[in-house]
Amino acid sequence: MSMITVSWGDPMVRGRLAAIRQRAPFIYGVTNYVAATLSANVLLAIGAAPAIGTAPGWPGAFGRSAAAVWINTAALMxxxxxxxxxxxxxAHEAGVPWVLDPVAFGAGSAEYDRIVMRLLDCAPAVIRGNASELMALAGADGGGRGVETAHGSHDAVRHIQTLSSESGAVVAVSGATDYIASGATIFAIKGGDVRLTRVTGAGCALGALIAAFLPVSDTAAEAACAAHATYAEAAGRVKTVGTGSFGVGLLDELSVLAGLQ
Amino acid sequence: MSMITVSWGDPMVRGRLAAIRQRAPFIYGVTNYVAATLSANVLLAIGAAPAIGTAPGWPGAFGRSAAAVWINTAALMxxxxxxxxxxxxxAHEAGVPWVLDPVAFGAGSAEYDRIVMRLLDCAPAVIRGNASELMALAGADGGGRGVETAHGSHDAVRHIQTLSSESGAVVAVSGATDYIASGATIFAIKGGDVRLTRVTGAGCALGALIAAFLPVSDTAAEAACAAHATYAEAAGRVKTVGTGSFGVGLLDELSVLAGLQ
Amino acid sequence: MSMITVSWGDPMVRGRLAAIRQRAPFIYGVTNYVAATLSANVLLAIGAAPAIGTAPGWPGAFGRSAAAVWINTAALMxxxxxxxxxxxxxAHEAGVPWVLDPVAFGAGSAEYDRIVMRLLDCAPAVIRGNASELMALAGADGGGRGVETAHGSHDAVRHIQTLSSESGAVVAVSGATDYIASGATIFAIKGGDVRLTRVTGAGCALGALIAAFLPVSDTAAEAACAAHATYAEAAGRVKTVGTGSFGVGLLDELSVLAGLQ
Known part of the structure; x- marks a missing residue:
């Protein structure tokens, strides 16, 4: 398997982040209330303009007028x-690219999983999640427990290739190393910090971040790679002690990378 | 146009903040889940006693028994x-003063906007928002995009005078300089920090803060001025780097101003 | 009245916390959106694996498969x-132990209070709250105002003994000193920090923490004592200034106590 490594050192990554700050794209999110605040703050830290939630009329108005959309299916709560x-x-009909984050897919609720499956018909540009969720979405046994993964990201690599080829979406799995499949091609992003798994919504916020990169990138794969590389770089720069400070520091470092501190 | 400048240096502002700490008024909020946590923490930092949300029976019980109420219409999500x-x-029938925050008014959903308009019949004491929202509410073209403004606060000054005169409410617009209209009279509050626009819910929390000042102030204009001046002072004191630390520091400085650190 | 003091110095407390990190129990929560993020972050800080919310099918699937559950009735919002x-x-039918947090019980909504009462039929292992809530649940006049208590924890001691004896649940009241009743037996946990009352959801998150200790403890009383002692120790270690930093520091100190910083 050939693998292409992407990191913050790539001029493409820095260029896309600079473009977000310059254009301030309007990014619309439908997400769960546990993760909503962090997701919005991640987008604000890099200069995007987020709005979250399905108040009356917003789904149609914002789904069509946003520069990109992210949907975190735990929003169903x-x-x-x-x-x-x-x-x-x-979003699909208006040609607005969107990110699907199938939180807890395969963790035990057939009713929930059916709703997630219906969203695949609307052609997400990117699907992101943890190994258990994406393995389950690819038809394998993910073994997920609630919103937690039972597998490392490496276990999911061939499954995300399958899912990408079948769905036409770029598929990104988070873990010690993040892998991103665009058909059979695999990109790898190293770095980050294990404390990302100890801050609620940190994975969900990455879905929002990918959405912010979509309108400033040439391809969905480029957007997913740039978002993961930016997030990993910011996380790796946080030098404080403790999971609370880590969450705060992640936002600080993102805003510093974007020049908005 | 004559303009009255208000700041933390005014004894009125400090006196009202001290009164909140002393009386711990019960402030009831109906707000959106992206902003709810920060709004509650802003109120707790200065010694008020907040409760948020419309659990069964709470709208009537808390709407009537609170010392003041704030309604952020993005709660409709x-x-x-x-x-x-x-x-x-x-609140209106019980004589409880309340603050209206018409988030995203005029941003594209006629259905949402109609619900916001119905609230004007219940005579809010204060209406607060960004320039686009308040210009749209005054009948002008606000041009808002999601929850973001397309105009600076100065552009909104004459519109908030109109809105204040027509509605009878004090109207406050946030921006580089905050302006508060009580009929034709305009108060200006300088200071603050541009990072307030990079922390989700920071504007929403200001609506909660105004509500906390209502029961300890002689007029709604005084409450709005004192809340804005306190918020601007706290924001201006935060000396950390990064948008995450700024959000934390804003709460720290509010609690220090209130003597509750 | 005989009272048994429990603190972080007890090997039982440290042993239970170490067991959570080792086993990473899946803890399912139904809570309100003001407190949800902090509750999840408290659980992640000590190594538990939380999921929150009632997306379609989750109540049954997660209520039965979790190692423990917590229900914060303000979730009704x-x-x-x-x-x-x-x-x-x-949870009850599957033998999964669960924690009831009757937020704002007795604060004025009979409709809300009736729903809370129905939950008592499902035999919670632990009931936790502030003095006003638990006094009202024991049939006394709690005098609560919104989510705030009108009494100190000491006022509630005989009432939580009554409530524990009648319900069969362990009952824990938070305050300057926390008291935990297991029938007539009372445990006392000192320490903590008054700033816990100035961070929204800090009490709610303690309900989540108790749930995490249930599957690694021999009795519900042990779990409640260990959770309160851990929380008080973490709070007491935070040396920063301001209520914002206190909330962040609380998570930091919990993760340090658990060895997950």
Whole structure:
């Protein structure tokens, strides 16, 4: 398997981040309330303009007018399946690229999983998640427990290649090393910090970050790679002690990378 | 146009903040889940006693018994329009002063905008928002994009005078300089920090803060001025680097100003 | 009244915390969106694996498969009473121990209070709250105002003994000193920091923490004592200034105590 390594050192990554700050793209998110605040703050830290939530009329208005959209299916804890599917449909029909984060897919609720599957019909540009979720979405046994993975990201590599080829989406799995499949091609992003797994919503916020890179990138693969590399660089720069300070430091370093501190 | 400058240096501002700490007023909020945590923490930092959300029976019970109420209409992402209007009606009928924050008004959803307009019938004491939202509410073209403004606060000055005169509410617009209209009279509050626009819910939390000042102030204009001046002072004192630390530091400085650190 | 003092110095407390890190129990929570993020972060800081929210099918699937559950009834602000009762029923039937946090019980909504009372039929292992809430649940006049207590924890001691004896649950009241009743036996946990009352959701997160200790403890009383002692120790170690930094420091110190910094 050939693998292409991507990192913050690549001029493409820095160029895309600079473009976000310059253009301040409007990024619309449908996500869960545990992760919503961090996701919005990650986008604000790099200069994007986020709006979150399905207040009356927002799914259609914002789903069509945003520069990109992200949908975190755990939003179903306080959003109807109708609203979530409506956002995806509006984005798809309007040609707005969007990111699917199938949180807890395969963790035990067939009802939930069916709603997630319906979203695949709306052609997400990128699908991101942990190994268990993406393995389950590719038809394998993911073994996920709640929102936690039972596998390392390396276990998921061939499954995300399958899922990418079948769905047409770029597929990104988070872990000690992040892997991104664009069809059979695999990109690898190293770095980051294990404390990313100890801050709730840190994975969800990465889905929002990918969405922010979509309107300033030439391809969905480039957007996913640039977002993961930026996130890993910011996480790796946090030198404080403790998981609380880590979450704060992650935002600080993102804003410093973007020149918005 | 005559303009009255207000700042933390005014004894009125410090006196009102001290009164909040002394009386610990019960402040009830209906807000969105992206901003709810920060709003509650801002109120706790200065010694108020917040409760948030429309659990069964709370709209009536808390809408009538609170010392003041704030309603952030983005709450509609997880609250019914019935519950929101019920809170406003109960507060209005009970003589409880309340703050309206019409988040994303005029940004594209006519259905959402109609619900916001219904709240104006319940006579908010203060309306606060960004320039685009308040210009749209005053009948002009605000040009807002999601929850972001397309105009500077100065562009909104004459519109908030109009809105204040027509609605009878004090109207406050946030920006590089904050302006507060009480009929034709304009108050200006300088200072703050541009990073306030890079922390999600920082504007929403200011709506909560204004509510906390209402029960300890002689007029709604005084409450709005004192809240904005306190917020700007706290923001201006934060000397850390990065948008994450800025959000934490804002709470720290508020609690220090209130003597509750 | 005989009282047994428990603190971080007890090997039992440290042993239980080490067991959480080792086993990473899956802890399922139904809670309100103001407190959800902090609760998840408290659990992640000590090595537990939390999932929060009632997305379709999650109440049954996670209520039965979790190692323990916590239910914070302020979840009713965005969760149906049916879903909340369903989680409690599934946990009860599956023998999964669970924690009840009756936020704002007795504060003025009879409709809300009736839903909370129905949950008592599902035999919570632990009930935790502030003095006003638990006094009201024991049939006394709690005098609570929103989510705030009108009494010190000491006032509640005989009431939590009554409530524990009648319900069969361990009952824990937070305050300057925390008291835990297991029938007539009372445990006392000193320490902590008054700033815990100035961070929204800090009490709610303690309910989540107790749930994490349940699957690694011999009794519910042991779990409640170990959770309170760990929380008080972490809070007491935070030496920063301001309520914002205190919330961040609380997570840092918890992760340091667990060896996960």
């Amino acid at each position: 306080s959003t109807s399946s109708h609203d979530i599917v409506h956002v995806a449909s509006c | 997880s609250t019914s329009s019935h519950d929101i209007v019920h809170v406003a009606s109960c | 965005s969760t149906s009473s049916h879903d909340i009762v369903h989680v409690a029923s599934c």
